[in-house]
Amino acid sequence: MKRPQGLWDRRDVMMAGSAAVGGITMSQDVTGALAATSKRNYLLVADTRIAASRDFAVQAMPNGERIAWIEGDITKLWYEELDTRWHDEKIAVAGLTEYGAFFCLERLAMDRGLRAAFKGSHRRDGTQLLHDIWAPKDVVTEQALNTLSEQHWPEQVARMAIASRIGGRMTSQLHKTSSVANERWPLLVSWMIVPKRFGGERA
């Protein structure tokens, strides 16, 4: 059953808490807002083939509605769910996927009055994994990025993405190089797509 608007439950508090213990430093304002806001749930998109994608989704699951599984292609997700759902309810969507899935969803989302609130690019370069993060400046800090671990970065990035859901516009770009790239995927993107605050939606 959908949670009535205006209520918040302990999952919200836990998420805010886990963001802090997970090494993400957020401003006091944002932490407060995260706890106080009447957040709507979000849908998670995960690619069954990509370990980092699964890890991201599982980490984000406690506050997410459910996971829509894909294998690269988002046609089914679009046709059977989002195309109709975004007419009635601008549900936020988050995931860690290949670039193509995100690119396509972001373009479609913009037509319906949603926008990316968080984007992370995770690119393999030889043995290194390069992280570039675009996020609201109050939400994700340089310090948070420096805590990204080689093993648990997808979970950590998931917490950043979730925290960005209530932030402002993406303004800051942060960069981090980790020493070992375990992923065989040349480029992955973590993202959170949220409703815009006004206008722009399709009738």
Add this chain to the structure above:
Amino acid sequence: MRTPSGISAADFADALARFASVVGKDWVFTSDEDLEPYRDAYSILWNEPDERIASAAVAPFSAEEVQALMRIANEKRIPVYPISTGKNLGYGGAAPVLSGSVVLDLKRMNRILEIDERNSCVLVEPGVTYFDLYRHIQDKGLDLWIDCPDPGWGSVIGNALDYGGGYTHSWYRNHFDAHCGMEVVLASGEVLRTGMGAMPNAKTWQQNKYGYGPFVDGLFKQSSLGVVTKMGFWLYPAPEAFISGVIGVPKKSDINKLVDIVNYLENTVAMQGMPVFASPFLPMGLPMPQPPGMPSANASVADQQAYAAAKRMPYWTVTVSYYGGTEVVKAQWEYTKRKASAIAGVTFTGGDVIAMPPKPDELKGMLSKSPFGIPALSIFSIGARSEHADPTEGHITCSPIVPRTGEGITAAYELIQKTVTRLELPVTVLTPPIGCWARTFVILIMMAVTHDPERNKRTRTAFREMVKILADHGYGEYRTAPAFQDDVMATYSFNNHALRRFHETVKDAIDPNGIISAGRYGVWPKHLREKKL
């Protein structure tokens, strides 16, 4: 806030306020965030001073609102750039050709107004996507198919007006040819209907294309003369069965006869599906993994043919397909085999009958469902952005129209390969000859777009050179990105650019203030044309 060139900030603010009074303030966009969707994601001018950027966008809900907006724009001389959904990535997307234009975003006009199963036709508004139309047909359980491009996320009207193509029966693959009747709002705000639609209460607007008098619909293809607010299309009555088969031939020169046979089959409607020609020895753009020892595209024909013979693989293949009744498609495949048996060493594979609509397990594993009129986004899962050499940000496409002959293919690829090498063009994909439209092929030469201005500049220079070289050899582009639309129009230069001058004469008469889609496809309104000269 940006303003259109030559318009004062006060006048522009006044125009926007009046636009808002027509559509409501929520549907006038001016902030950077709101205008982000109107940037061309694949722009070869990304973040450069010449990138085509809108000053604002406005999204009407009805043709009446479009009329009201055009009257205001015409009075205030505000340049507007209509888009349906702006999804033609690689050819400009939602961005205007003239920076500072106000994008007239028709996405809210997304109604399917009439659909006639018995006459297999539909009347739609510009915001109707292929997914919308497909869903409507499925929900109503109609025995109709659509013909969609790949990806199928765009507008049915927008794709047709941009001369897009699809993948099913040859009568429906040319999306502009498959239209029947239009409603157009002119710069003055006046609305006209073409074909039978010019008659009030017409009963056959979507059944008869031509009506009475000169046929004007073509003036609105790739055009800057009006805002198309409704358009009819002929749909494909759902066929009962489908067959796909592959014809293989052993020698490079066999392509001449093979193309002639396929043309004959297609032009007599004995074969209706899109013929897909291929050869492992065609140049492909980026290097693809090849079996060890396989001769490259540059190897001698003798070596290539010897390799093909040793591996028992054809030099050329063409995948042919048939739609219709079970008995009919079986007979057509048999007929095809008889005709193609004139080529020594020909082989045939496939030919199984699939009952339509295809079952889910038959569709499983197919990357594209477009041959069955099912829209998809799967193409993005194989590369919205190339991951080969280094990440890029989309592509632009040089797309010459090539004769439908084997000799035509051979000559075109020789020229393309030589030119790509000489100009060091960053080609990521060079397609086999595509037969989506009858009587000609189109070859797509896709080049990487990056966010590196210097690299993009080199690509632009090389692209322009390629367009000129192709034109010098008689190969014309069928559409192109805004950055090159003047270059391509310049190649259609017969009799001192008589065609462009004709377009300009019509433009000046129909849109004397030059407010609609200035510069689109190389046709500029008088005041900007004179500045350019």
